[in-house]
Amino acid sequence: MSGCLTVVGLGPGDDRFLTPEARKALASAQALYGYGPYLDRVPLRDGQARNPSGNRVEGTRAQVALAHAASGAHVAMVSGGDPGVFAMAAAVCGEIEDGPEAWRALDLRIVPGITAMLAVAAKAGAPLGHDFCAISLSDNLKPWELIERRLDAAASGGFVIAFYNPISTARPWQLGQAFARLGHHLSPTTPVIFGRAVGRDDEAITVTTLDKAAETHADMATLVIVGSPETRVVTRNGQTPLVYSPRMTAPVSA
Amino acid sequence: MSGCLTVVGLGPGDDRFLTPEARKALASAQALYGYGPYLDRVPLRDGQARNPSGNRVEGTRAQVALAHAASGAHVAMVSGGDPGVFAMAAAVCGEIEDGPEAWRALDLRIVPGITAMLAVAAKAGAPLGHDFCAISLSDNLKPWELIERRLDAAASGGFVIAFYNPISTARPWQLGQAFARLGHHLSPTTPVIFGRAVGRDDEAITVTTLDKAAETHADMATLVIVGSPETRVVTRNGQTPLVYSPRMTAPVSA
Secondary structure (H helix, E strand, O other), X not given: OOOEEEEEEOEOOOHHHOOHHXXXXXXXXXEEEEEHHHXXXXXXXXXXXXXXXXXXXXXXXXXXXXXXXXXXXXXXXXXXXXXXXXXXXXXXXXXXXXXXXXXXXXXXXXXXXXXXXXXHHHHHEEOOOOOEEEEEOOOOOOOHHHHHHHHHHHHHOOOEEEEEOOOEOOEOOHHHHHHHHHOOOOXXXXXXXXXXXXXXXXXXXXXXXXXXXXXXXXXXXXXXXXXXXXXXXXXXXXXXXXXXXXXXXXXXXX | OOOEEEEEEOEOOOXXXXXXXXXXXXXXXXXXXXXXXXXXXXXXXXXXXXXXEOOOXXXXXXXXXXXXXXXXXXXXXXXXXXXXXXXXXXXXXXXXXXXXXXXXXXXXXXXXXXXXXXXXXXXXXXXXXXXXEEEEOOOOOOOHHHHHHHHHXXXXXXXXXXXXXXXXXXXXXXXXXXXXXXXXXXXOOOEEEEEEOOOOOOOEEEEEEHHHHOOOOOOOOEEEEEOOOOOEEEEEOOEEEEEEOOOOOOOOOO
């Protein structure tokens, strides 16, 4: 039997976001790999081996799963959200490039999922309705100077910005510094959305402005969206305001 | 009965990408609105009214659906891909802002979907594995000068770039000009992916380089991804090469 590795996006939160393609891939796998809390979201099935690992061992996890697939097994690697967005798919591709020739011959499939910024945007309105970018604020894997350069480029280009990995115990100051940096380009009243644990029971959406954003609580389960100068807020009685970025942009004066 | 409007993302292509939440929203609606070809992807159900419209009447479509929902009906608006990415959710929010007060009181829900760039990226490897942006190349709704400014900002910032709406009969030259513009910032060997009709039977993924990209066929069903200087191509015998953007970035020398 020829082995295969399928990298499966679970989407954020609960099963309402799990696509039929992802469900099928999970059901047909002989062995599952992934960060423990993501694996816990996959229903147990008799005869299917589960191999949880910690959240800082992406490379090793990818190697072990690839070696298992190369031995002839049908292996699935689970990923929260979309595996292609700051997640396992790039780690798997990197290990294939650096690994034995046999890994390049494997049947590799990547099953997309709803990534966090889409789920948060849907809860808030349509903040990503116009040109936008996604930036990981983690400086574990790239220098902070590069992140600052990208913040400047994104804000001066008029992009809406989604922050992945905004904060962690080991990275407590980066989000505040990013807001301060954006403050050099954007109005203090620029809308900012904090989406925490979207798709889970404790989901929370907070809409604020750039000048107050630094004081708002964020954690590892939070995705942050910063509007562009075009982003608008529609107040609604007794409901969270709608935040959206119009598809139409006025001619630029500058 | 109090009305509601649910904007539902179908994902690209066939039902394999349709989330359980989207399926449920479609099944419970009394009336469906949307661009004809998207509506055609939703299974028929007795007693459910279908209201197809053309692809250039987003504002009017949103108004009619909102008025219908405000009359007390359960209305669903369908959108290809994700409704929040260059699609119907922003149009609905805009009409709510400009419309009668009653529309702000409506129960509005937006159901996210797999957007085209995630599906194309999954087929190609993990080109969006690092910081990226999404730009609509349509200059129907914004001036071309603004698009050029964003191309410059994105390329100089080292973002991977996904192009939505790359080309149409009325916009034949914009994609070629965008590639030429990016050529001022990026190496001629920068990987470029053309993903056409992903999720459909006639799906096609082409991997090429920036200097050859202009010659490659694109149409309205194509999504284009242009790599960053970090994006890598892994050749594979008898298979499409893998394209990925590593999560790790080396320190910047400049």
